[in-house]
Amino acid sequence: MRQQTNTVRAAFLATTTLFFAWGLITSMLDPLVAAVRGIFKLSNVEAQLSAFAFFIAYGLISMPAATLVSRNGAVRAILLALVTMVLACGVMLGAANVASYAFVLVGLFLLASGITVLQVAANPLAAALGDPSRSHFRLTLSQTFNSFGTFIGPYLGAVLFLDGIEVTEGQAVTPAARDAALAGIDRAYFWICGLLIILLAFFFLSRKVLTSAAPAKGGQCMIALLKDALSARWALIGSGALFLYVGAEVAIGTQMALFLNSPDIWGQSDAAFAVPLLGHAMASDGVVGVSLQEAGKAVAFYWGGAMVGRAIGSFLLARFDAARLLGIVTVTAASMCAFIVLNGGVAAGFVALGIGLFNAVMFPLIFTLTLERSTANPEATSGLLCTAIVGGAIVPLVTGKVADLSGFGQAFVVPAACYLLLSGFAALTMRSRQGDAYRRGHAQPD
Numbered sequence: 001m002r003q004q005t006n007t008v009r010a011a012f013l014a015t016t017t018l019f020f021a022w023g024l025i026t027s028m029l030d031p032l033v034a035a036v037r038g039i040f041k042l043s044n045v046e047a048q049l050s051a052f053a054f055f056i057a058y059g060l061i062s063m064p065a066a067t068l069v070s071r072n073g074a075v076r077a078i079l080l081a082l083v084t085m086v087l088a089c090g091v092m093l094g095a096a097n098v099a100s101y102a103f104v105l106v107g108l109f110l111l112a113s114g115i116t117v118l119q120v121a122a123n124p125l126a127a128a129l130g131d132p133s134r135s136h137f138r139l140t141l142s143q144t145f146n147s148f149g150t151f152i153g154p155y156l157g158a159v160l161f162l163d164g165i166e167v168t169e170g171q172a173v174t175p176a177a178r179d180a181a182l183a184g185i186d187r188a189y190f191w192i193c194g195l196l197i198i199l200l201a202f203f204f205l206s207r208k209v210l211t212s213a214a215p216a217k218g219g220q221c222m223i224a225l226l227k228d229a230l231s232a233r234w235a236l237i238g239s240g241a242l243f244l245y246v247g248a249e250v251a252i253g254t255q256m257a258l259f260l261n262s263p264d265i266w267g268q269s270d271a272a273f274a275v276p277l278l279g280h281a282m283a284s285d286g287v288v289g290v291s292l293q294e295a296g297k298a299v300a301f302y303w304g305g306a307m308v309g310r311a312i313g314s315f316l317l318a319r320f321d322a323a324r325l326l327g328i329v330t331v332t333a334a335s336m337c338a339f340i341v342l343n344g345g346v347a348a349g350f351v352a353l354g355i356g357l358f359n360a361v362m363f364p365l366i367f368t369l370t371l372e373r374s375t376a377n378p379e380a381t382s383g384l385l386c387t388a389i390v391g392g393a394i395v396p397l398v399t400g401k402v403a404d405l406s407g408f409g410q411a412f413v414v415p416a417a418c419y420l421l422l423s424g425f426a427a428l429t430m431r432s433r434q435g436d437a438y439r440r441g442h443a444q445p446d
Contacts, residue, residue, distance in 0.1 A: 012126065012138065012142075014202070014203065014206050015122050015125050015126050015142065016126065016141070016142045016145050017145075017199065017202070018078065018118050018122050018199070019122065019126075019142045019143060019145045019146035019149070020145045020146060020148055020149040021118075021149065021195065021196070021199055022115045022118055022119070022146065022149070023145070023146035023147060023148065023149025023150040023153065023303075024149035024150070024152055024153045024156075024192075024195075025085075025111065025115065025149075025153070025192060026054075026112075026115065026149075026150065026153070027149065027150035027151075027152075027153030027154050027157075027253070027303050028153040028154070028156065028157040028188065028192075029050060029051060029054055029108070029250075029253075029254060030153075030154045030157065030253045030254050030256060030257065030296070030299050031154055031157030031158045031160075031161045031162055031257060031296040031299065032050055032104075032157060032161060032185070033047050033048065033050050033051060033254045033255075033257075033258075034047070034161070034162060034257040034258055034261075034292055034295075034296055035157075035161035035162055035181050035184075035185070036050055036101060036104060037258070038173045038177075038178075038181070038292070039099075039173065039178050039181050039182065040101045041173075042101075043404060044255075044258070044400045044401075044403050044404045045397060045400045045401055045404055047400070048254065048255075048396045048397050048399075048400035049105060049397075050104065050105065050108060050254075051250055051254050051392060051393060051396040051397075052393040052394075052396070052397055053104075053105040053106075053108045053109045053112075053393075054108040054109065054111070054112040054392070054393070055112065055246070055250065055389060055390055055391070055392030055393035055394075055396075056109065056112075056390060056393040057109050057110075057112035057113045057115075057116050058112065058116050058119075058386055058387060058388075058389035058390045058392070058393075059387055059389075059390030059393065060113075061112075061113045061116040061117065062116055062119075062120055062383050062384070062385075062386035062387035062389070063222050063225060063226055063229075063383045063384070063387060064222055065077065065081075065116055065117040065119075065120040065121070065383065065386065066120050066222070066225050066379050066380060066382060066383025066384075066386070067221060067222040067225055067383075068080070068117065068120075069117075069120055069121045069379055069382075069383075070225060070377075070379040070380075071221075073211060074121040074122070074125045075203070075207045075211050077117050077120070077121040078117070078118060078121050078122070078203055079200065079203055079204060079207070080117060081114040081115070081116075081117035081118045081121070082114065082118075082196055082199055082200040082203065083114075083200065084110060084113055084114035084117070085110075085111055085114035085115065085196050086193055086196050086197060086200065087110060088107050088108075088110035088111035088113075088114060089107075089111070089189045089190070089192055089193035089196065090193070091103060091106055091107035091110055092104065092107035092108075092111070092185065092189040093186055093189055093190060093193075094107075095107050095185075096182045096183070096185040096186035096189070097182075097186060099182055104185075107189075116386060116389070119386045119389070120379075120382055120383055120386045122142075126138055126139050126142040137314055137317050137318055139364040139367060139368055140310055140313050140314045140317055140361060140364040140365075141310075141314050142364075143310050143360075143361075143363060143364045144307060144310035144311050144314060146310075147303060147304075147306040147307030147308075147309075147310050147360065148307050150303035150306060150307070151300055151303045151304040151306075151307045152300070153300075153303070154253075154257075154296060154297070154299040154300040154302070154303055155281065155296075155297050155299075155300035156188065157188065157296065158257070158293055158295075158296030158297045158299065158300075159184075159293075159297070160181075160184030160185070160187060160188050161181050161184045161185060161188070161296070162181065162257070162292050162293035162296045163177065163180055163181070163184070163293055225377075225379060225380040225383055226380070226383075226384075228376040228377060228380040229374075229376045229380040229381055229383060229384035230384070231375075231376065232374045232375045232376035232380075232381065233375075234370055234373040234374040234375070234432075235370065235374040235375075235376045235380070235381045235384050235385070236384075237370070237425065237428065238366060238367075238369065238370025238371075238373075238374065238381075238385060238388075238425075239370075239384045239385055239387065239388035240388065240425075241366045241370070241388075241421075241422055241425040242363070242366050242367070242370075242385050242388040242389065242391070243388040243389075243390065243391035243394075243395075244391060244395075244418040244419075244421050244422055245359075245362045245363060245366060245391070245418070245422055246363070246388070246389045246391040246392045246395075247391030247392055247394060247395025247396065247415075247418055248333075248359075248391075248395060248414075248415035248418035248419060248422075249359050249362075249392075249415075250391075250392035250395065250396050251395045251396040251398075251399035251400075251411075251414060251415050252302070252352065252355060252412070252415055253299065253302060253303070254396050255396070255399060255400070255403060255408060255411065256295075256298075256299045256302055256352060256353075257292060257295040257296040257298075257299050258292070258295075258403075258408060259295075259349070259352060259408035259409070259411075260272075260290060260295035260298055260299075260349050260352070261290060261291065261292045261295040262407070262408050262409075263289075264344055264345065264407070264409065265344070265345070265346065265348055265349045265408070265409065266289070266290040266295065266346060266349045267289050267290060268288065268289045269289060269290070269346050270284070270288060270289065270290075271346045272290060272294075272298065272346075272349065272350075275350075278298060278301055281297055281298070281300065281301070282294045282295075282297045282298055283297070298349075298353065301353045301356070302352070302353050302355065302356040303356055304356065305353065305354060305355070305356030305357035305358075305359075305360065306356040306357070306359050306360040307360075308357060308360070309329075309356070309357040309358065309359070309360025309361060310360045310361060310364075312360070313325070313360055313361035313364075316361075317361070321430075322365050322368070322369060323365075323369060323426055323429040323430040324426075324430060325361060325365065326361070326362065326365045326366070326369070326422075326425075326426040326429070327423055327426035327427060327430065329358040329359075329360075329361060329362060330358075330362065330419050330420075330422040330423040330425075330426055331419075331420075331423045332358045333355050333358040333359065333415075333419040334416050334419035334420045334423065336351050336352075336354060336355050336358070337355070337412040337413070337415050337416035337419060338412075338416050339351050340352055340409055340412040341409060341410055341412050341413050341416065344409045348409060352412070355415075362422065366385075366422075366425070367382075367385055369429050370385060371385075373429070373432060395414060395415070395418065398414055399411045399414040399415065402414055
């Protein structure tokens with residue numbers, strides 16, 4: 001019994017390292033969007049194609065990934081995903097060296113394809129490795145390490161990508177700044193490639209431990225999985241909720257640096273530098289106002305809020321109802337977005353950074369609340385849920401268009417609407433029966 005417990009614990013720890021890795025890689029997209037806008041002289045919508053290329057992979061790859069996990073098990077899926085991500089880093093290195101935005105988009109799509117497989121394999125794996133009643137806690141704990149990666153990623157990206165890069169009207173990017181930004185992209189993905197190779201070696205050596213904790217099931221084909229997922233009402237509802245959540249979070253994150261850098265927020269103010277820790281991290285260049293690079297460093301605190309929030313959420317979920325907590329955080333996030341739209345100014349910058357704290361528990365709560373209610377099998381439900389992460393491709397484009405037409409502050413109306421709809425999902429889960437219908441053998445209708 002003790003040996004089995006130790007095996008499960010080791011499998012959980014190994015899986016949690018993946019959450020950190022894909023958090024780091026995904027959050028570097030935020031400063032990358034700001035950088036490519038300046039490097040390649042793009043509109044806001046064109047720059048958001050980076051987010052589109054990344055997150056569209058979830059819409060295309062998630063169900064094939066679910067089939068792969070169902071038939072071959074989590075371990076083989078994870079190894080394949082890591083190999084794909086190593087190859088994607090090679091494409092990103094090539095893109096930086098030939099200065100091609102098209103290659104950047106291809107590299108981001110391949111990188112996200114590997115991360116999609118990791119998400120499909122690792123999210124239900126983390127939830128399943130232990131006592132079912134503690135699944136909310138385990139997945140939220142793993143997501144806390146994911147948030148640690150997302151905290152580091154934007155700061156590292158801002159340092160490497162945004163030195164001398166400006167996108168405000170009347171300011172041009174110099175050839176030297178452009179070359180430095182491309183060199184920074186090259187360095188970043190070189191080291192990410194090295195990290196992925198280390199993880200690949202680690203999981204290859206740990207494959208027996210993981211396989212014993214989560215053996216392959218020889219499951220269904222993709223069409224059968226898709227039919228199973230689409231036949232489950234809660235799988236569809238939960239996927240809609242995850243679409244909205246990821247869309248809102250990514251839309252805010254990818255535009256945060258540009259939003260903070262805008263003249264009517266922090267672009268002409270030094271207020272942020274007076275805040276302990278935040279001001280130190282931003283490291284003022286001595287020029288009045290917040291440059292794009294300084295704003296990019298501040299984005300780390302948006303994701304850092306998610307890291308703190310998930311740690312707090314892990315504590316709260318051991319004591320409070322998951323659906324009720326989801327309702328509280330979604331209403332709060334919607335209210336914060338409304339404040340930004342209606343008021344703007346320096347205060348809006350601080351409020352925007354604070355949204356990350358309330359985003360923190362939304363993903364794991366939506367995921368596990370859906371898993372425990374869906375009548376589809378876990379692989380099918382997980383595949384459909386991860387497909388819904390394509391919201392990160394669609395909602396940022398809409399938000400970017402609103403920003404081009406009305407400004408970055410007014411664009412927060414889009415995530416505000418997403419959070420309001422998510423509060424409806426939370427209310428619906430509070431009224432629904434609880435318990436895993438699938439594991440009870442489809443004993444009750446969905």
